[in-house]
Structure formats: C-alpha cells, structure tokens
Amino acid sequence: MGMLFSVLYSIHSAARNVTCSKVHELESFQNASIFENYLNEIIRTSARNVQQRPFTTSRGKEDMELQFGQFWKDAVNDLKSTDVILEPGAGDFQLALGFQSPQSPQYIGISFELIRRTPEDVTEMAKRNPQQEFIVGHFFEKIPKKRLLSRGPIKLIVDFFGVLSYTARPSQVLRKYLEILDDSGYIMIQGPLLSYQGKDGLVEILKRTEGIEFIVSPSDSLINTSPNIFIRKNGRPLRVPRVKILDVDQGIPPQRKIEILNSFI
Numbered sequence: 577m578g579m580l581f582s583v584l585y586s587i588h589s590a591a592r593n594v595t596c597s598k599v600h601e602l603e604s605f606q607n608a609s610i611f612e613n614y615l616n617e618i619i620r621t622s623a624r625n626v627q628q629r630p631f632t633t634s635r636g637k638e639d640m641e642l643q644f645g646q647f648w649k650d651a652v653n654d655l656k657s658t659d660v661i662l663e664p665g666a667g668d669f670q671l672a673l674g675f676q677s678p679q680s681p682q683y684i685g686i687s688f689e690l691i692r693r694t695p696e697d698v699t700e701m702a703k704r705n706p707q708q709e710f711i712v713g714h715f716f717e718k719i720p721k722k723r724l725l726s727r728g729p730i731k732l733i734v735d736f737f738g739v740l741s742y743t744a745r746p747s748q749v750l751r752k753y754l755e756i757l758d759d760s761g762y763i764m765i766q767g768p769l770l771s772y773q774g775k776d777g778l779v780e781i782l783k784r785t786e787g788i789e790f791i792v793s794p795s796d797s798l799i800n801t802s803p804n805i806f807i808r809k810n811g812r813p814l815r816v817p818r819v820k821i822l823d824v825d826q827g828i829p830p831q832r833k834i835e836i837l838n839s840f841i
C-alpha cells in the first residue's frame with residue numbers, strides 16, 4: 577500500500593511539480609488522466625482488501641491525523657471556532673475529545689449506537705463542552721438538515737468507516753453530505769471503498785456524481801487498509817446517481833453489491 581502511494585505520489589508530483597503542503601495549494605484533477613489512474617488504482621487496491629473489515633468505535637484525532645495526513649492538519653488548522661466539523665457514524669465520539677479547547681471548532685457527532693460509552697457519559701460530555709453536540713440513536717438519513725446546520729457552516733465532514741460504510745442508501749447520504757457542506761468545505765472519506773463487491777462501488781458513484789471534484793493528496797502514512805478520498809463541491813449543480821442495492825451481507829461493515837442506475841437524485 578505504501579508502495580502504491582509512493583508511485584501515485586511520484587506521478588502526481590512529477591506531473592504537477594508542486595509540494596502539496598497546504599490544502600489551498602492542492603488542485604483537483606477531475607477528468608484528468610492522472611486522476612483516472614488514481615481512481616483505477618483505488619478500485620484495484622480495494623478489491624484486494626475486501627476481506628479486511630476493521631471495526632472500532634474509538635478513532636480519535638490522532639488516528640485522523642495519521643490516516644488523512646497533512647491534508648487533515650491543514651484543513652483543521654483553517655477552521656474557526658464558529659465552523660462545524662460533522663462526523664456521521666461517530667462511534668463513541670472519540671474524535672470530539674480532540675476538539676475541546678475554547679478555540680476549537682464546533683463538533684456534531686452522529687452515532688446510531690454507542691459501544692463503550694453510555695448515553696449518560698455523552699450527556700455529561702455535552703454539558704462540559706457546549707460547542708459539541710452528540711446525536712445518538714438516530715439514523716443520519718433521518719436527521720433534518722436544519723438541525724445539522726443549526727451551529728454554523730459545515731466545513732468538514734469526516735466519514736471514517738462511518739455512515740457511508742453502512743448505509744443502504746449511499747446516494748441519498750452522499751447527496752445530503754453535499755447539500756449541507758459549505759461551499760468551501762471538504763469531505764474526507766475512509767473505509768467504505770472496502771465494503772462493496774463487484775464493479776460498481778463508492779468510487780463509481782463518486783465518479784458519476786456531478787457538482788464535485790476530487791482532491792488527489794497522498795497520505796503521509798497509512799494506518800488503515802484503503803486509500804483516502806477527499807472531495808469538495810465545484811459550484812455546479814449537484815446530481816448524484818441513483819443506485820439499486822442487489823445484495824448485502826451481515827458483515828461489519830456490510831458488503832454491498834450495487835448497480836448504478838442511469839437516473840440521478
């Protein structure tokens with residue numbers, strides 16, 4: 577995997593002749609052949625790794641830094657205390673612990689089910705940290721957008737083996753992410769590439785989604801099993817392809833087999 581990224585990064589750097597040290601210096605490569613190569617490599621790598629389904633509910637800020645690398649650090653450094661980080665599929669809200677200083681951005685975590693913490697622990701955390709909100713026992717798909725936007729603009733959506741890894745409605749979830757994301761915000765995704773079987777998976781959905789662009793950024797270090805995906809909106813109208821779920825297993829996360837349809841939401 578490290579090798580794969582070294583290769584991708586060398587191609588990328590050679591092509592761009594830039595050092596990707598700052599988020600705003602990164603450029604997107606939608607439709608570029610280098611980007612096609614990158615995505616094809618992601619699909620191949622994910623196919624090799626489908627047997628690995630790492631499950632935990634306690635990834636914190638350090639794990640995000642390790643996995644998402646400099647891109648994460650720069651994006652987080654740019655956040656003001658009025659900006660919002662949204663974590664859909666937040667497990668036991670470990671990430672929230674890394675954002676509890678007075679200067680920290682707002683944080684909204686959504687977890688259908690807690691494993692290690694109790695609802696009382698979470699109520700206590702929220703009392704101590706008014707800039708944080710923990711939504712437990714609700715499906716992200718059902719939470720009104722108005723509630724998610726109530727704290728300010730959502731500048732960063734982090735889906736780390738989160739809702740996209742589990743949902744039976746990936747198109748609807750992706751569309752909702754994009755609708756609530758601020759125009760200058762980012763979505764960082766890790767994990768769900770592993771939870772599709774067959775030729776159509778999340779990458780195919782993303783490739784056919786209109787109104788977004790991908791940011792190719794090498795991971796500084798890979799602690800996980802699948803490449804990162806960073807996306808942002810490009811200002812054009814949003815269109816996400818509909819998918820039909822053909823099959824889903826009982827794994828954690830579940831393996832889904834989907835067919836991408838020719839219509840959009």
Ligand SMILES: C[S@@+](CC[C@H](N)C(=O)[O-])C[C@H]1O[C@@H](n2cnc3c(N)ncnc32)[C@H](O)[C@@H]1O
Nearest residue numbers: 633634635665666667687688689715716736742
């Ligand atoms: C594997 S855990 C990952 C937790 C965290 N992101 C981490 O890396 O430690 C998946 C989390 O997603 C939640 N989840 C899955 N599907 C969801 C949905 N549709 N709506 C809300 N939460 C969901 C589960 O309850 C669980 O908290």
